[in-house]
Amino acid sequence: MKNIIFIIVTILFHTNSFAKILDQAIVIIENDVITQSEFEKKLGFIISQYTVSGNSLPRDRSAMHEQVLDKMINTRLQLNYAEKMGLEFKEWMVDKSMENIAKNSGITLSEFRNKMIEQGIDYNLYRNEVKENLITREIQRRIVADRVKISKKEIDDFIKHKSHIFKENNQYKISSILISVPETPSADEKLSAKNKIKMIQKKFIDGEKFFNLAQNYSDSGNALSGGSLGWRKISEVPAIFLKEMEGLEKESISGIIETINGFYIFYLEDKKEIANTEIEERKVRHILIKTNAIISDEMAQDKILALKIRIENGESFPELARSHSDDTMSAASGGELEWSGPGSFVPEFEDKIDTLPLNKISKPFFTQFGWHILEVLGKRNQDNSDIVMKNMARKFLTSSRADEVIDSWIIELKDDNYIKYISENRDQLNNYVTENEKIDTQKDWSPFSE
Numbered sequence: 001m002k003n004i005i006f007i008i009v010t011i012l013f014h015t016n017s018f019a020k021i022l023d024q025a026i027v028i029i030e031n032d033v034i035t036q037s038e039f040e041k042k043l044g045f046i047i048s049q050y051t052v053s054g055n056s057l058p059r060d061r062s063a064m065h066e067q068v069l070d071k072m073i074n075t076r077l078q079l080n081y082a083e084k085m086g087l088e089f090k091e092w093m094v095d096k097s098m099e100n101i102a103k104n105s106g107i108t109l110s111e112f113r114n115k116m117i118e119q120g121i122d123y124n125l126y127r128n129e130v131k132e133n134l135i136t137r138e139i140q141r142r143i144v145a146d147r148v149k150i151s152k153k154e155i156d157d158f159i160k161h162k163s164h165i166f167k168e169n170n171q172y173k174i175s176s177i178l179i180s181v182p183e184t185p186s187a188d189e190k191l192s193a194k195n196k197i198k199m200i201q202k203k204f205i206d207g208e209k210f211f212n213l214a215q216n217y218s219d220s221g222n223a224l225s226g227g228s229l230g231w232r233k234i235s236e237v238p239a240i241f242l243k244e245m246e247g248l249e250k251e252s253i254s255g256i257i258e259t260i261n262g263f264y265i266f267y268l269e270d271k272k273e274i275a276n277t278e279i280e281e282r283k284v285r286h287i288l289i290k291t292n293a294i295i296s297d298e299m300a301q302d303k304i305l306a307l308k309i310r311i312e313n314g315e316s317f318p319e320l321a322r323s324h325s326d327d328t329m330s331a332a333s334g335g336e337l338e339w340s341g342p343g344s345f346v347p348e349f350e351d352k353i354d355t356l357p358l359n360k361i362s363k364p365f366f367t368q369f370g371w372h373i374l375e376v377l378g379k380r381n382q383d384n385s386d387i388v389m390k391n392m393a394r395k396f397l398t399s400s401r402a403d404e405v406i407d408s409w410i411i412e413l414k415d416d417n418y419i420k421y422i423s424e425n426r427d428q429l430n431n432y433v434t435e436n437e438k439i440d441t442q443k444d445w446s447p448f449s450e
Contacts, residue, residue, distance in 0.1 A: 058216055
């Protein structure tokens with residue numbers, strides 16, 4: 001058995017500072033493996049992020065290696081789950097995402113690629129990172145949608161008691177640290193975790209940077225990025241943080257927050273509080289063609305394009321929606337959807353609404369539901385109407401529970417899947433040091449910046 005799992009395949013490779021090695025399994029996950037070369041490439045990639053951002057590597061290099069490996073395991077579990085669920089991302093969808101990243105940097109995709117190569121970043125590895133992020137974000141969205149159910153009473157109570165949170169444009173830059181506990185922790189394990197989070201809290205008060213503390217101590221998947229959750233609207237702040245958020249000044253640390261996953265503290269690095277009295281609602285109609293065992297992706301694309309041409313040649317959008325759209329709920333209304341505020345639809349759908357002129361039919365586009373065409377019929381500003389407030393409350397309650405739900409789900413994945421570390425190979429990781437770890441800080445340009 002040991003011989004079967006010890007050597008998976010022999011690969012000789014040379015990438016800058018990586019020596020030629022025998023490619024061996026370091027972790028087995030059900031019928032899958034993470035190999036030593038995969039780990040070393042991932043580690044080199046992460047080191048390159050530190051290089052271009054000008055940040056110093058964590059002092060505890062052994063802990064960093066363990067965090068990288070743990071994140072790889074979490075990602076692999078989610079990718080394998082997504083594959084079992086039949087979730088698939090087309091390569092052109094990844095290309096589109098890459099183009100958007102380049103556009104946000106103010107350059108073309110070709111220029112973006114060249115800059116990455118100049119910075120010593122493996123472009124293909126970066127592209128694969130983007131693809132994995134697209135898949136994991138989508139499967140997490142589905143898990144949250146399946147597990148978070150918001151009742152009418154919760155919405156009404158939220159509107160009654162927390163209406164101040166409807167300042168939707170308020171944004172908060174937050175970082176967090178998690179000291180985790182097992183699924184059924186003993187009293188000693190809980191006490192040990194609580195003492196550790198108290199120690200971290202004291203270190204911050206004594207002057208240590210939260211970024212470094214998160215890198216060195218946090219058990220969360222974002223530890224390597226200093227625990228950063230980025231800029232978040234108030235509706236996207238985890239619910240467990242909200243009580244501590246009240247009255248917290250920027251550059252301050254929260255109290256200790258106990259959850260079923262362990263103990264959290266968070267750091268409010270900055271905040272932008274903007275008065276918000278109006279919300280823009282949009283009225284749209286669309287036609288959806290789904291793919292299935294009979295209708296291939298190409299067939300669905302051809303069908304939606306043919307419908308667009310028929311509308312442009314004078315046929316009725318509502319009539320074609322009633323007779324052809326696979327969105328049966330809206331088809332009965334000629335494809336029309338209810339007035340809705342920003343964030344009501346999946347990102348690809350939102351992007352079309354935001355960029356499409358009024359009364360113009362979009363080009364066919366793809367979401368996880370299938371192929372669409374849509375038309376924006378109107379836009380209006382609403383002064384936090386009852387419907388808008390309820391939609392916002394539902395979105396807030398769902399988003400605020402998402403992080404905890406995902407953390408619990410990943411713990412379940414680990415419990416439900418056979419995971420074995422190959423100790424003789426894993427021990428080599430802590431001794432693995434590359435020349436890339438000698439950081440030459442530079443801040444001219446970074447593809448990883450917000």
